[in-house]
Amino acid sequence: MPTFPESSRNTSCPKRRSSGRSGRRRPSPSRRSTDGIHGRGGGCAGGENAAPLFFLPRGRNRLTAEGRSAFNRFGRGKDHDGTPRGAADPLSAPRARDRVFLLRAGRRRPALSVDRPLLAALPARRGLSETDPCPGRLGAVFLAGARGQGDVPARDDRAGEAGPEGTPLTDHASDNDPRPLAERMRPRTLDEFVGQSHLLGEGSLLRRAIAEDRLFSIIFWGGPGSGKTTLARILAGETRSHFVSFSAVLSGVKEIRAVVEGADRRQREARLKTVLFVDEIHRFNKAQQDAFLPHVESGLITLIGATTENPSFEVIAPLLSRTRVLVLKPFAEEELSLILERALSDRERGLGTLGLGIEPEALAHLAWAADGDARAALNSLEAAVSLAQTGPDGTRRITRANVEEALQKKLLQYDKGGEEHYNLISALHKSLRGSDPDAALYWLGRMLEAGEDPLYIARRMIRFASEDVGNADPRALAVAMDAMQAFHFLGRPEGELALAQAAVYLATAPKSNALYVGYGQVRQAIGRTGTLPVPLHIRNAPTRLMKDLGYGRDYKYAHDYEEAYIPQDYLPDPLAGERFYRPTDRGFEKIIGERMAYWRGLRERHKKKEG
Structure with a gap:
């Protein structure tokens, strides 16, 4: 394992020359950096007893969360790949004098600390020479990797770590961490990720692509908080490709070109692939999306986009055809x-x-x-x-x-699987049947405000349209179906108004249960008589054999007769003359009843004529 030469003389850093003064003491942590990440006077280890300080680049206000997590991951006795380090490993036993402090720019206390031998281990990981004389350079590379541009894992393991004076960096996970709980709790691995089993289940396409590091261009489409960005970050930790991330809200064609140039350079010099994650990709206009197209097509860039909008409308067709849209469902x-x-x-x-x-x-x-x-x-x-x-x-x-x-919302008493669930749906159904639109609206609102699934209510109203309105108003069924489709299209809360419209329509429609009663009688008759044969004259006869057997014989084609009606029997013989559907005299069923009565009259006249 390489170690830093111990000397206070700054003699070999290619980026900074010594002032020629020997024996210069390293500055205290309160001194502020004036030239990037090198500390004044001790920026590079070129002498016997140097314990150089590393400062963040000028203008950087704080170390990124990923940087903190990366340093703490190393500092907790784990190697780069997360495995514990052995006792014989020099990284396992840092010396007190080898502590290296990372300071926030302009701050007078150390932000984080890390053992110097840890930095000594970085060159091999980052493709640098193990004898690189400039630890400042190593620190710069480490920070670059910690920002998500390299292979340092993005983890936040600060809880319980000791600071420079032995005080904990955190009393609990939220102390000194301004990030919201939702950000802190982002899953870091696929094993931590909950849900989306249709995408991440064993043997799924995406799971295999991650395991084999053969990512393809993807657009994650899902609602807010469905895991799009989290999945992309997990992919960043799993892939061996170079991962670049930016937001379509803050970036434009200029940034895209820079990413493409970097991807081309990495592919030529190191045969390293580039995975580009674009959050809110629907914010890019056509020209910005066109800038991706040739590079996604050539394979120079593997694009991972995330959007809450329908990609069919927001992503240009040529780019959409070169990606796979994976739909993330809302969490149950x-x-x-x-x-x-x-x-x-x-x-x-x-x-x-x-x-x-x-x-x-x-x-x-x-x-x-x-x-x-x-x-x-x-x-x-x-x-x-x-x-x-x-x-x-x-x-x-x-x-x-x-x-x-x-x-800021009162929790109504409601149990979607218990008694109150059935009480409320019963109240809604009976209010609709009783033609009380006010009560129907009230119980509909009670259920929606209490958290009932709106589509469950829509299904119940569709059933009501057939059971309690039926042909008294055939339009009722279409209204109920339209309400369900409108809710699908609008979602909450706008779609709730469509359900309210349907409820009022159903409550004020003429009522008839003739269909419900008639169909119930049919089921009873079937149970009583079993599977009666179809009468021969109304059987299908597609072959000569069937015709020879009498299939379709003596069938009378109604359109060949006056008023497109000719009396003949259509029920099996044991049920001849049965009446199952008896329309009411309300609404459109009154017209249906009059029409059926007229046909019965024609039948009687026909019988008298034949008899």
Whole structure:
């Protein structure tokens, strides 16, 4: 393992020349850097007792979260690939005098510390010479890798680490970490990822591509908080390709060209592929998307895009045809509950050190209110935590009231699988049948506000249109179907108005259960008589043999007769003359009844004429 030469003389750094003064003491951590990441006076180890300081580049206000996690990952006795280091490994036993401090620019206290031998191990990992005399260069390379441009894992393992004076960097995961809980709890590996089993299940296309490091161009399409960006970050940690990430909101054609130039250079010089992640790709206009096209087509860049909008409308057709669209579904409530429970128990990045409890009803409501959005669920949990009070037993418990206050929405009494669920749907159905549009609107609103699945309500109204309105208003079924389609198209909350419109229409439509009663009688008759044969004259006769057997014989084609009607029997002989459908005299069924009565009259006249 290479070690730094111990000397205070700055004699061999190619980027900085010594002032010629020997024995210069290294500056205290309070000194501010004036030339990038090299500390003044001790930037490169060229002498006997140098313990150089490394500063962040001028203008950089803080070390990135990825940089912190990378340094702490090394500092916790793990190698680059996450395996524990052996006792014989020089990295396992750093010397106190070899501590190297990373300072935030302009700050007077160390932000992070790392053992000098760790930096000595970096050259081989980054393709540099092991005898590179400039540790400043090594530090620069390390920071570059920690920003996601190399192979340093992006993990946040700060909890419990000791600072330079032996004080913990964090009392718990959220201390000194301004990131929201949703950001801290992002899954880091596929094993931590919850949901999307249709994409990440064993043997799936994406899972195999990740395992074999044979990524293809992808567009992740899904709603907010469905895991698009998280999956892309996991891919960044799994792939051996160079990973570049930027947002379509902040970048343009200039940045795209720079990425392409870098990708071309890496491919020529190191045969290294480039994976480019573009968040909010639908924000790019046609010209910006065109800039990707030839390079995605040539394979120079593997594009991973993320969008909340339909790619068919927002991504140009040539680019869309060269990518595969993978749809991320909203998280199920059970999956969101698991994510929330994990955040409450995680002592490293979550809220586990706070000793919090949560009422089952409060947890269920958090999962429901998020509407499939994991980020929204975790943000709501974080807000509810700030409202939780310590109980008499000394523990803090998140209650239903905390959740209601955090969401600014009262939690209505409702159990989607219990008695209240059936009570409310019964109330809605009976209000519709009773032609009370006001009550129908009220019970519809109660169910929607309490968290009922709107599509369940739509299905019940479609059933009602056939069962309780039927042919008294044939348009009722179309209205109910249109309401369901409108909700599919609009979503919540806009689509709820379509359901309300359908409810009022159904409540005020003429009512008839003649279809429901008639079909019930048919089922009883079938149960009573079994499978009666089809009369020969109305059987299909596609072959000569069937015709010879009498199939279709004596069938009378109705259109050949006056008024397109000719009396003949269509029911099996044991059921001849049975009447199952008896229309009412309400709505359109009145017209149907008059028409059926007229046909019965024609039948009687025909019988008299033949008799």
